[in-house]
Structure formats: C-alpha cells, structure tokens
Amino acid sequence: MPFAPPVRSAVLLLAGCLLVAGCADGGPASPAAPAGGKGADSGHGPVGLDNCGQRVEVARAPRRAVALDQGSAEILLSLGLADRMVGTATWTDPVLKGLEKANATVPRLAERYPSFEKVLDTEPDFVSASFLYTLGKGGVAPRERFTELGVPTYLSPADCVGKDNSGDGDGVRTAPLTMDTVYGEVRDLARIFGVPERGEKLVGELRARVAKAKAGADFGDASVLYWFSDSQGPYMAGCCGAPGIVSRELGVRNVFDDTKEEWPQINWETVVDRDPDVLVIADLTRKAQSAESAAKKIEFLESHPVTRSMTAVRKKRYVILSGQAMNPTIRTVEGVEQVAAALRTYGLAK
Incomplete structure (x- = not known):
C-alpha cells in the first residue's frame, strides 16, 4: 500500500551524494563496502x-x-x-543451489514486499527488481519515489520488452520472450557493478547448459501444460x-499456446479438454494462493473428479519445478533441463 513514511536523515545524505556525482571513496565505512574482496569497486566509472x-544513471x-x-x-x-x-x-x-552460503549473509527484508521505509532503512545506493509490479503502485514503491531520493533502480527487461502490462493480470506478451533478454539482464547488472567479465562467464555457462539439455532429442509430439499456482482459479x-x-x-x-496472456486463469474443464501429455507444476514455498506446493497441487489433481481423468494425472507424468524456473530468470534454464529429463524418462523422446 502506498504511503509517505518519514525519511531518515542518513537516506537524505545518501541521496544528496548520489545526485551530485557519487560519494567519495573516503566516506563512512559499512559492511557492504569492504576495502577489498571480490565485490569491491575497483575504479568503476559512471554507467x-x-x-x-x-x-x-x-x-x-x-x-x-x-x-x-x-530472480534479481x-x-x-x-x-x-x-x-x-x-x-532482498x-x-x-x-x-x-550453491548460493546458500552467500545468501545467508544478506538480510531478507521480507518474504514478500517490504515497506518503502524498510528498504530506505538499509540506505541503498541501488535497487533492482524482476517485476514491474514490485516497483509500481501496490508493490514496494514506484520507481519515481526512489529516483526522487537519488537511488537508481533497475527493472528486469524480461517484464517489459515485448510485453504489455497496461491491463489487469500479469500482462500480455506482444512478442515471445527469449533467453537473450535474460542474458541481457545479467550483462546489464554485471556492467552496473563493474564486473562485466563475470556476466559473460555466467551467460556462457547458462548457454552451455541449455545446449546440453536438448542435445540429441526430439520431443516434437509431446504436449505440456504449465501450472504455476492456485487450485480454485488456476494460473496456467x-x-x-x-x-x-x-x-x-x-x-x-504448450496446450495453451493460443493465448498471449502471461498467466491466464483457466477453468479445469478447459484444462481437461486440452489433456496434455505432461503437467509441469510449480513447487512454491510462499502461501499467497491455494495449492502452492507441488504436493498440494498433485493431491488436488488426483482427488478432483474432473482432473483425475487426465492422461498426465493417470500416468503420473509430473515435472516439478521451482517457481523461479517458471519465471523469466536465470533459473529458466533449470526448466529446460528438468523438462527435457522428464520427457526422456516418460518415453516421450524420439
């Protein structure tokens, strides 16, 4: 909910610093600004x-x-x-996986959206987000509120390039998303932080994983459905x-490739009519909707009188992915890997 919290003097000082030209390296020390180390600034200029x-800027x-x-x-x-x-x-x-130790060193401000004031309490000099809603009305705060304080913001291009977010829901794709857009985000952030070589290394690793996952297989006859959340009004x-x-x-x-909506809500009768070979199911730890975990989703599918007749349910052809693998993030590569492996396991590869 938008509101106007009191702004601390330290944040105003930081904002003034950023608006002028950036604080000098001799400013107050903080745990996030070490003198050395792999994340330290090494003479990186304006971007x-x-x-x-x-x-x-x-x-x-x-x-x-x-x-x-x-994702960010x-x-x-x-x-x-x-x-x-x-x-975060x-x-x-x-x-x-592999980031647990590093992640444990960074404070988690909220499981969902922190208040604008709580973000400002960290005295940020940069804010990034994966979704327009997060940096909009109803999320943390519009980008303009950060800009007014001299705090640069960055929004994932995957949520704006080739996408119309003007209506209700999660937006409509005007052009298919590609991994190149995600790779572009990696490169942008690496450049902003002055570590472009790390960005290129990460992109190279992700590209190699995609190539390996799909090498030598033909899945052309397989149909799939992707279910993200909610059993009452499911988001597919x-x-x-x-x-x-x-x-x-x-x-x-994708049995719903006839809609350009990002995550349309589709009734179960329509889902059953499309009868996909495989169900790709998000396993979420949040508790915002009904049937967030994969276990709850499968329990619903196998007990509901309409859905339990589906081919994928009868044959238990499930692919369980993290929510991030079904969002436009670096973990979408996990989605490619895990769906490919499951299709092979289910004998759907030629």
Missing part, C-alpha cells in the same frame, strides 16, 4: 543505460544494493556480489513467457 522506458558501482525480487537477487549472488547487497525480498522458493502459462522459452527450446507444444 548509463536505457531500462524499461527510463534512463538509469549509476555514478559508481553500487555498494549497498537491494534486490526486491528473488539470484543474479547478483551468482555474480559474486553478496558483499555489496544489503537486502519477495521469495517464492529456496535460494538457488500462455504461449510466450518463460514457459514458452522451455517449450520452444525443446520443441514441445
């Missing part, structure tokens, strides 16, 4: 880039960054930047978001 309709590599969505946080952690992060928020899953993937990346990389057919 400017266009981001989702706004110009982002960063005077120097951030030292007190806040990632307001899990995991990119920064994967780039080795935990020592320059002072907060809005988590749907356990942190990406449309054609062109992150699940669309998985489908196109593997050459399978």
Whole structure:
C-alpha cells in the first residue's frame, strides 16, 4: 500500500551524494563496502543505460544494493556480489543451489514486499527488481519515489520488452520472450557493478547448459501444460513467457499456446479438454494462493473428479519445478533441463 513514511536523515545524505556525482571513496565505512574482496569497486566509472522506458544513471558501482525480487537477487549472488547487497525480498522458493552460503549473509527484508521505509532503512545506493509490479503502485514503491531520493533502480527487461502490462493480470506478451533478454539482464547488472567479465562467464555457462539439455532429442509430439499456482482459479502459462522459452527450446507444444496472456486463469474443464501429455507444476514455498506446493497441487489433481481423468494425472507424468524456473530468470534454464529429463524418462523422446 502506498504511503509517505518519514525519511531518515542518513537516506537524505545518501541521496544528496548520489545526485551530485557519487560519494567519495573516503566516506563512512559499512559492511557492504569492504576495502577489498571480490565485490569491491575497483575504479568503476559512471554507467548509463536505457531500462524499461527510463534512463538509469549509476555514478559508481553500487555498494549497498537491494534486490526486491528473488530472480534479481539470484543474479547478483551468482555474480559474486553478496558483499555489496544489503537486502532482498519477495521469495517464492529456496535460494538457488550453491548460493546458500552467500545468501545467508544478506538480510531478507521480507518474504514478500517490504515497506518503502524498510528498504530506505538499509540506505541503498541501488535497487533492482524482476517485476514491474514490485516497483509500481501496490508493490514496494514506484520507481519515481526512489529516483526522487537519488537511488537508481533497475527493472528486469524480461517484464517489459515485448510485453504489455497496461491491463489487469500479469500482462500480455506482444512478442515471445527469449533467453537473450535474460542474458541481457545479467550483462546489464554485471556492467552496473563493474564486473562485466563475470556476466559473460555466467551467460556462457547458462548457454552451455541449455545446449546440453536438448542435445540429441526430439520431443516434437509431446504436449505440456504449465501450472504455476492456485487450485480454485488456476494460473496456467500462455504461449510466450518463460514457459514458452522451455517449450520452444525443446520443441514441445504448450496446450495453451493460443493465448498471449502471461498467466491466464483457466477453468479445469478447459484444462481437461486440452489433456496434455505432461503437467509441469510449480513447487512454491510462499502461501499467497491455494495449492502452492507441488504436493498440494498433485493431491488436488488426483482427488478432483474432473482432473483425475487426465492422461498426465493417470500416468503420473509430473515435472516439478521451482517457481523461479517458471519465471523469466536465470533459473529458466533449470526448466529446460528438468523438462527435457522428464520427457526422456516418460518415453516421450524420439
């Protein structure tokens, strides 16, 4: 909910610093601004880039960054930047395997959206998010409120490039999302933090994993359905978001590829009529909707008189993914890997 909290003097001082040209390196020390270490600023100069309709100007590599969505946080952690992060928020899953130790050093401000004041209490010099809603009305705060204080913000291009967010719901894709957009986000953030070589290394690793997952297999006859959340008004993937990346990389057919809505709510009778070969199910740890965990989803599918007759349910052809693997993040690569492995296991590869 939007409100106008009192702004601490320390935040105003920080904002003034950023608006002028960035504080000198001789300023007050903090745990997020070490003198050395793998995340330290090494003479990194100003960076400017266009981001989702706004110009982002960063005077120097951030030292007190806040990632307001899990996807953004995991990119920064994967780039080795935990020592320059002072907060994360809005988590749907356990942190990406291998990042547990680094993640434990960064305060979690909230499981969902922290208040604007709580973010300001960290005295951030940079804020990133994966979704427009997070940096909009109803989320943490509109980008403009951070800009007014001289705090640069960055929004994942995956939630704005080729996407119309003007209506209700989760938006409509005007063009299919590709991993190149996600790779672009990795490169942008690596450049902003002055570690471009790490960004290229991470992109290279992700590309190699996608290539390996789909090598030598033909899944062309398989049909899939992607269920993210809610059993009462289930959110299923449309054609062109992150699940669309998985489908196109593997050459399978999403049974709801006739809608460009990101996550349309579709009734179970329609789902049963489409009768997919495989059900790809999000396993969420949040508790915002009904049937968030994979176990609850499967329990529903196998007990409901309508859904239990589906081919995938009768044959127990389930692929369980993290929510982040079904969002446009670096973990979408997990989606490609795990769906490919399951299709092979279920004998659906030629």
